[in-house]
Amino acid sequence: MSTTADPTPGDAAGAAVAASGPAAAGAAAAASDLAPPSTDELFAIVLARDLRPEDRTIQIGANMPMARAAAVLANLTTLPDARIVVGLGVQALGDGGAAPPVLPFVFDPRTRAGESLMHQARVFDDVAKPDVFFVGGLQLDRRGNVNLFGIPGRDGGWKMRGPGSVALATMSANCRGYYVVMPSHDPRTFVERVALISALGDRRERARLRLRGGGVRLVVSPLGVFDFDDDGEMRVRSIHSGVTPEQVREATGFPLNVPEDVPTTTLPTAQELALLRGRVDVDGALRARA
Amino acid sequence: MEHAPAAPPASDGPPAPVGRRSLVAPLADAVAAIPDGATVGIGGAVTAGHPMALVRALARRGVRDLTIVAPTGGVDVDLLIAAGCVRTVVTCYVGIEGLAPVSPVFRSAVQSGAVEVIDLDEAHCVQGLRAAGQGLPFLPWRGGVGTSFSQLNPSLVEFNDPLLGEPLLAVPALELDWALIFAEAADAYGNAQPVGTGHMDALIGAAAARVIVQVERVVSTEEIRRNPDRTLYWRDTAVVRAPFGTHPYSNAFMTADEQHLRDYVRAGREGGAALEQYLDCHVRNGDHDDYLEQVGIRRLASLLI
Numbered sequence: 001m002s003t004t005a006d007p008t009p010g011d012a013a014g015a016a017v018a019a020s021g022p023a024a025a026g027a028a029a030a031a032s033d034l035a036p037p038s039t040d041e042l043f044a045i046v047l048a049r050d051l052r053p054e055d056r057t058i059q060i061g062a063n064m065p066m067a068r069a070a071a072v073l074a075n076l077t078t079l080p081d082a083r084i085v086v087g088l089g090v091q092a093l094g095d096g097g098a099a100p101p102v103l104p105f106v107f108d109p110r111t112r113a114g115e116s117l118m119h120q121a122r123v124f125d126d127v128a129k130p131d132v133f134f135v136g137g138l139q140l141d142r143r144g145n146v147n148l149f150g151i152p153g154r155d156g157g158w159k160m161r162g163p164g165s166v167a168l169a170t171m172s173a174n175c176r177g178y179y180v181v182m183p184s185h186d187p188r189t190f191v192e193r194v195a196l197i198s199a200l201g202d203r204r205e206r207a208r209l210r211l212r213g214g215g216v217r218l219v220v221s222p223l224g225v226f227d228f229d230d231d232g233e234m235r236v237r238s239i240h241s242g243v244t245p246e247q248v249r250e251a252t253g254f255p256l257n258v259p260e261d262v263p264t265t266t267l268p269t270a271q272e273l274a275l276l277r278g279r280v281d282v283d284g285a286l287r288a289r290a
Numbered sequence: 291m292e293h294a295p296a297a298p299p300a301s302d303g304p305p306a307p308v309g310r311r312s313l314v315a316p317l318a319d320a321v322a323a324i325p326d327g328a329t330v331g332i333g334g335a336v337t338a339g340h341p342m343a344l345v346r347a348l349a350r351r352g353v354r355d356l357t358i359v360a361p362t363g364g365v366d367v368d369l370l371i372a373a374g375c376v377r378t379v380v381t382c383y384v385g386i387e388g389l390a391p392v393s394p395v396f397r398s399a400v401q402s403g404a405v406e407v408i409d410l411d412e413a414h415c416v417q418g419l420r421a422a423g424q425g426l427p428f429l430p431w432r433g434g435v436g437t438s439f440s441q442l443n444p445s446l447v448e449f450n451d452p453l454l455g456e457p458l459l460a461v462p463a464l465e466l467d468w469a470l471i472f473a474e475a476a477d478a479y480g481n482a483q484p485v486g487t488g489h490m491d492a493l494i495g496a497a498a499a500r501v502i503v504q505v506e507r508v509v510s511t512e513e514i515r516r517n518p519d520r521t522l523y524w525r526d527t528a529v530v531r532a533p534f535g536t537h538p539y540s541n542a543f544m545t546a547d548e549q550h551l552r553d554y555v556r557a558g559r560e561g562g563a564a565l566e567q568y569l570d571c572h573v574r575n576g577d578h579d580d581y582l583e584q585v586g587i588r589r590l591a592s593l594l595i
Contacts, residue, residue, distance in 0.1 A: 062336050063387045088338070088487055104548050105387050107338040109540050109595060112486050119487045120335050120362075124413040149409060149438065158407075161400040163385035163392045166362075167412035170433030196438040209436045209457050 037268050039183075039222045040286035041276060042240065044069035045268045046220055047179055051079055051132065054176060059085045059123075059130035061166065062106045065285050066181060067134035072099050072280045073272075085118050085130070087111025102285045123167075127174040132217075134179045135172065138162050139194045142234045142254045144201025144216045146172075146180055147194035165198035172199035177214040185221035187253035203232035223248050225265055238265040312478040315528045317578055320502045321347045324356075324468050327377075331359040331419075331464070331498055332366050333471040333491035336387055337546040339484075340366045340539045341472040341504040343532035343578045348470070349373035350573060359464055360384065361415040361490050365538065365551070368395035368558060371405055372569055380408040380464065382415055389551050394558030395565070409442045410461075416490060418464035423496030428460040435459055469498035472535070473522070474542050476503055477511045480527035483520045485542035495524040502528045504535050506543070532578050534590050544593045550585065 037045065047070035051058065058071040058079075071084040072093065080094025087106040091114035093099055103110060123130065137146035138160075150162035172178055178199075182189060200206060201216045219226040224239035236258050239248055245258040268276075277284070321344060324330065330348075334340030345366045350373075357378040360367050364386045370376050372395045384396040399405040410418065417429040430449075435457045440446045447460045471491045473482035482503045484491065495501045501524040508531050514521055538547040538554065557568040571584055582590065 062383075063385075063391065065388075105337040105540070105546050107336045107387075107540070108545055109338065109486070109542050110545070112542070117487050120412075120489045121416050121493055124416050147438075149442065157403045158401050161392060161397050161407070164381050164383040164407075164409060165411055165437075165439075166383045167433075169411040169437050169439060170413040170431070173433040173435070196442065198437060200436040202436075205436050211432070211436070 034270060034273065035287075037273060038287045040066040040069075041273070041281075042265070042268065043067075043181060043220050044073060044276060044280075044286060045272050046070075046225055046265065047134070047181075047218075048073040048077070048272075049266075050179070050218055051082075052177075053079065053081075055079060055082055055131045057083045057085065057090075057129050057131050059133040059171070059175075060087075060106070061134065064106075064134050064136065064181065065102070065281075067179070068100075068102075068106070069276060069280050069286055070134075073276055076275065076279065083116075086114075088118050089114035090116035090118055099279055102281055102283045124170065127170070130171065130174075131176040132178060133171045133175050134181055135168055135199055136181050136183070137189075137194075137198070139189055139191050140180055140182055140219060141191050141194045141201075142256075143193075143205075143232055144180070144203070144219075144228055144234065145194045145197045146199040146201060147196045148198040149196040151195050168199040171213075172201070172215070173211045173213055175213045177217040179217055180219040182219060182221040185223045185248075185251045187251065190221070190252045190254070190256075192254040201228075203228065223251060236262050238263045240265045241267055310479055313480045313527055313529050314478050314508055315502075315530055317343060317347045317530050317532055318350075320344070320528045320530045321351060323500075324348060324351075324353055326353055327355045327357075328353075328467040329357040329359065329465070331466040331469045331494040332363060333469070333489060333494050334366070334536070334539065335362045335489035336364065336383070336385075337551070338536075338540045339472050339486075339489055339491070340364075340536055341470045341502075342366060342537060342539060343535035343581075344470045344502055344504045344530065345369055346573050346578070346581060349375060349569075351375075359415075359466060359494075361410075361412065361494075363396075364390075364393050365554060368393045368554075369569075369573060371395050371399045372558075372565055373573060376405055378406045378408060380410060382410050382412045386551055386555060389548070390555045390558075394555060394561075398561060408445070409439060410446075411439065414439075414446065414459070414461045415464070416493060417461040419490060419493035419497040421461065421463035422465045423493060426463060428462045430458040431461050432456075432458055464497055466494065466498035467500065469494045469501045469524075471495055471501060471503045472541065473503050473505050475507045475509045475513070476505045476529045477509055477514045478529060479511065480529055481511065481514045481521045481523050482527075482529075483509075483514060483517065484522065488522070492522050495522065495527075498524070500526045500528075502530060504530045504532050506533055506535065506541065507531070534582055534585075535578065537582075537585060537590070537593070540593075543595055544590075545595060547585075547589065547593055550589070 043066040139147040473484040476482040538550040
């Protein structure tokens, strides 16, 4: 349904944890294993914390393992009544169901499990059902628009072609809310204006066009967590531990107001990390991804 | 017209019963009628359930200027492009999930201008296929208004709905000449029984004038009759048996071949001789059985669930 498209995320934080590798995770991941979180683990925990009681169906697309982990984590803790759509299956873990395994491909036939199935063509027959979903993008702009098409060339062709927009336009128009997951944060990815719009985030435009969904809730990047003010301009909600406000400003391709007293993203607790590594991502997929 | 009384049988006794016609066709014969310039829909989703044996057979034929409608494609689209068969791709996604956020040959061919891409949202694919199946010129959709879709794809027309005046997109019918679809089983008469959700395959078949369904097993109609609720059929269908035919993608009984896909992505990104070598080994080198021998029984057996 959605996908991250940046083939070279490779931020410093991610590269640093890649050295720990999957061998360090797996069965050894227990409450006592307090290796610092990888970027994807931080994403999963930040997203899981923000999911809300009204999110009854949480839809995860292809190539979004951090979102998959967030949904499982929330379903096991704060949102026991939710259903999570992981690959071909609709799962519910609130009554003790087994967490879906981490598999390399989200449409793996082994994901055809759970209490119901995800029918690719029928999802769009009940657009109110997926309450929340997750968007990756090649570019994000200060109004919250996301581009997954690619970068057009001057001559009308493509300078850099992305995979296509999957279902971003539809899900962003209809869902109760969505999260934008940006695997890299630099002036090429956080831009003044996206070259093309796959998901319309701009609040004023959304209101004018009478889109029904609630729009972007949060943006997560390797540097911080962002949301949008009443006028629809991106603002910093928190910056991650070890990142300076100056770094965030320099990495952003538009003037970003970073308040002096901007909070630091609350670090994952030992309990959150233990649950993530011990029950959700037992194979260490989120730590292996650099 | 007056109904003429049937002529009495020439010989004594009842007329000989006319048997039901088998629709089973050899792989190469089934794709032989697809002409240059045809619009061909391909089923499956991301890394699951693509009719790859049909795709490779089509690539082998050297047909040209196809318009490929692949809602969520990947290696299928890439191989046809690499074999020089494709002019236009209609899609919402061409990639190989975590292994290649964008399929390598698709990306380079679109960037070079060799192949044109017509962008749709995933739900636009559904609505366009439905409109074709329903014999309508278009169906409306909300997702996509205010985005770049109508700029990139002028066949998507923004309009105000006549009842409430809300801005919507008109998604034109995606009429297909041919549909290439995978199902785990079918009988000889075109009763297909996919296992699982079937992705958009039923709609792709409904949007097409002719359907080729590639199966793991051709089963008896008695077996089909045990689960009639699972049967799909289309007006004009050929059935092609091709065991392990979704490889390197998955079906209900087999996972995707991650190592093969990684090797493919490497060859596709490198292009040139590396890609030619992949095509020589896996597409041009004989038929489907040759392909399976090339992949090897140990690898294939390891993929079975």
